Amino acid sequence: MSGFATPQELVRGIRQGMVSRAVRVFAAQGLLPVPREELLRILVFLASDSDQEIAEAARESLSSFTAEHARDTLALPDLDPLEIDLIAKWFRDEGLWQEIIRDPRTADETLRWLARVAPPATQDALVTNQVRLLGCLEIIEDLRANPQVTPDILRRLREFEEEFLEKATVWASATDQEAPPEPVHGPSIGEALEELKAVGIVPPGPEVEPVKAPEPEAGAPKEIQDAFVRIALMNTYQRIMQALKGTREERLILVRDRSSLVVRAVLASPKLSEGEVEQIAGMRAVNEEALRIIASRQRFLRRYGVVRNLVFNPRTPPAIAIQLMSRLSDRDLRLLARDRNVSEPVRRVARERVALRE
Incomplete structure (x- = not known):
């Protein structure tokens, strides 16, 4: 094979950009005298x-x-995670995908890609593999972003989140001697x-986006900027634990996270203090899930400032703002009726209720 003793050496050479065009053409045409399973691992790169x-x-040839x-x-014992990823992307077969999900060599990035594109049976295999789900919680949001995701999968994800959050709350209050289990x-x-791209090989399919952390506002104090930097380096599991046991500043950053679990x-x-809840209720740069949760919990709504901030926050879904509007004082209701920051449906209902109270 023109200087490469084994198919594995040829694959390494291709990945490093060290194989001549003539050899690559010969291999791409499927003319190498190697077993089919070895030829396939070469072709998925070419x-x-x-x-x-x-x-x-x-x-x-593929x-x-x-x-x-x-x-x-x-089944080759020396197949590595990158090769498995390429096989998953070149062979759109649900039975194969489910085997790949169960294979411990499969990369987190491959599972995340599958979560975004896979049909229901493969979604089921992902949710069932809870060891990997716990080790890569980003899969949850990827499944939710899948246009084919089924109501049953969404229900099971919610159940998994609730069970995990209960355990995580206990882990967050554990002592050093009772450290939480580290996910696999x-x-x-x-x-x-990235190395493949450097030699001109770009695998098929959309790339899995890295987890994007919130960014600090311009002119934020140094301690706030430092907190943003720390959080940006965390995975979803770490951000959840920090949300449970971190500082007030960290919670006010993490409540903007795009992961509903965080x-x-x-x-x-x-x-979490009542004052923080009131502040979160009025935040514009916040995950809408936070506003929905606050609006659904009576213990939060006992504080008038929380209710007022929710109703006046343009990020609050109009149906929720309208539902809470009856709790506003006459003065605040009149202010709301003239507030151009909230949506027109909210202002219209506020005007109607002002008229009824007069």
């Missing part, structure tokens, strides 16, 4: 080659392989994917 002729030839051939390759994280292929952890924190 199918994304920056050389269009090579990529098209490799895709043509079209003669079945999901069963991909399973044979998956799968391998990562982030660096390997937001729910903030509002479940035993350290």
